Amino acid sequence: MRGKHGTRMAVAGAVIAGLTLSACGGGSDDGNDSGSGEGGGSGSSVEVFTWWAAGSEKAGLDALVGVFNEQHPDVEFVNGAVAGGAGSAAKDLLQSRLQAGDPPDTFQAHAGLELLDYINAGQLQSVSALYNDFQLRDAFPPDLVDLLTHEGNIYSIPTNVHRANVVWANPTVLEDNGIDPEKEYASLDEWFEDLDTLQEAGVTPLSVATAWTQVHLLETILLASMGPDAYTGLWNGSTDWESAEVTEALENFERAMGYTNGDRDGLDWPEATQMVIDGNAAFNVMGDWAVAAFEEQGKALGTDFTAFPVPGTDGVFDFLADSFTLPVDVPNEEGARAWLETAGSLEGQTAFNKAKGSIPARTDADPAEFSEYQQTAIESFGEDTIVSSLAHGAATPVSVLNSISDATSKFTSGASDVATFQSELAAANAG
Numbered sequence: 040m041r042g043k044h045g046t047r048m049a050v051a052g053a054v055i056a057g058l059t060l061s062a063c064g065g066g067s068d069d070g071n072d073s074g075s076g077e078g079g080g081s082g083s084s085v086e087v088f089t090w091w092a093a094g095s096e097k098a099g100l101d102a103l104v105g106v107f108n109e110q111h112p113d114v115e116f117v118n119g120a121v122a123g124g125a126g127s128a129a130k131d132l133l134q135s136r137l138q139a140g141d142p143p144d145t146f147q148a149h150a151g152l153e154l155l156d157y158i159n160a161g162q163l164q165s166v167s168a169l170y171n172d173f174q175l176r177d178a179f180p181p182d183l184v185d186l187l188t189h190e191g192n193i194y195s196i197p198t199n200v201h202r203a204n205v206v207w208a209n210p211t212v213l214e215d216n217g218i219d220p221e222k223e224y225a226s227l228d229e230w231f232e233d234l235d236t237l238q239e240a241g242v243t244p245l246s247v248a249t250a251w252t253q254v255h256l257l258e259t260i261l262l263a264s265m266g267p268d269a270y271t272g273l274w275n276g277s278t279d280w281e282s283a284e285v286t287e288a289l290e291n292f293e294r295a296m297g298y299t300n301g302d303r304d305g306l307d308w309p310e311a312t313q314m315v316i317d318g319n320a321a322f323n324v325m326g327d328w329a330v331a332a333f334e335e336q337g338k339a340l341g342t343d344f345t346a347f348p349v350p351g352t353d354g355v356f357d358f359l360a361d362s363f364t365l366p367v368d369v370p371n372e373e374g375a376r377a378w379l380e381t382a383g384s385l386e387g388q389t390a391f392n393k394a395k396g397s398i399p400a401r402t403d404a405d406p407a408e409f410s411e412y413q414q415t416a417i418e419s420f421g422e423d424t425i426v427s428s429l430a431h432g433a434a435t436p437v438s439v440l441n442s443i444s445d446a447t448s449k450f451t452s453g454a455s456d457v458a459t460f461q462s463e464l465a466a467a468n469a470g
Contacts, residue, residue, distance in 0.1 A: 149432025
């Protein structure tokens with residue numbers, strides 16, 4: 040983070056603390072553990088279903104496939120990638136396939152409560168035995184393993200760690216408008232003052248894109264306004280969604296949306312990030328996968344762009360991770376196990392994260408293998424207070440996130456006011 044590492048962002052979390060599945064309900068699939076040796080398929084192929092269809096995500100997938108082909112040359116990789124920001128299109132198609140009894144051999148999902156709906160529907164096998172077979176309990180931080188465990192079973196193998204609460208800034212735009220690009224903001228109010236200055240100068244202060252990026256912004260504003268304990272309480276039931284502190288946070292979100300670009304609903308996150316790169320916006324809030332967009336265009340951290348925690352969230356790490364699962368009744372279970380072995384391996388995670396811009400979930404990766412930014416991230420992996428990302432599946436089940444997304448879209452389009460928005464969010468989380 041800027042206060043500790045100049046303009047380089049620090050990614051936190053060797054101890055993934057405070058993230059629990061305490062809000063989970065429903066049963067586990069104890070009798071269908073993938074380590075039993077049962078299940079279909081010869082393993083001659085594996086369909087891997089993801090939303091990694093472009094940019095650094097596609098580069099990461101390609102790198103992981105390269106390692107997979109080396110480790111399992113007898114298994115054909117079948118790319119089931121579906122394009123769409125944050126996986127919205129992929130998740131819709133996946134749900135249709137699962138309901139039709141046509142699962143891919145493995146599919147990408149965010150680690151955490153995003154998996155709960157699949158677990159409760161009996162659509163996932165436990166992969167707990169694979170953690171023993173692949174020695175992942177020693178490779179992953181213990182608290183990360185705890186996060187992934189639901190009623191004694193684990194249902195996915197993570198490939199990486201990302202941080203959501205990051206602001207990306209164009210220092211030239213800031214300097215041109217009399218704002219110090221190295222300025223540190225202690226609160227949202229301080230940041231909003233500079234956003235006012237930019238807006239009065241005719242500059243887009245804050246770029247945002249389609250609905251999921253607006254939910255991403257919402258979660259960071261909730262976190263900044265309420266602090267990590269109250270924010271976490273939104274998901275475990277200890278914070279009242281109808282409280283005055285939530286009202287104040289939603290008013291801050293309404294103010295933040297007032298600084299954004301008018302064409303936001305027609306964009307996805309790369310376009311919103313590109314606005315900052317091109318100098319058409321001053322700031323953008325996005326996860327740390329955005330660093331690849333800057334670096335791919337030859338931009339240097341600290342010179343061409345800066346990065347820092349969303350004001351009010353310094354010292355807090357908004358956590359998410361991509362992971363792979365083993366569905367029930369897959370056509371090629373042995374192929375799926377082979378993919379999961381590579382996804383969890385040191386070689387696979389090193390290759391994948393070097394290309395994607397994230398950091399490995401494993402603790403035995405060599406920092407020297409990674410970029411300057413990632414070395415800083417790995418070094419700091421363990422310093423901050425950890426909270427679960429809403430928009431990226433760690434904090435809530437998919438059904439709750441969908442209801443929150445619908446309420447957010449209604450609010451940001453002007454179809455509801457703060458009071459209605461707050462009531463709809465409370466209702467979304469009541470179930």
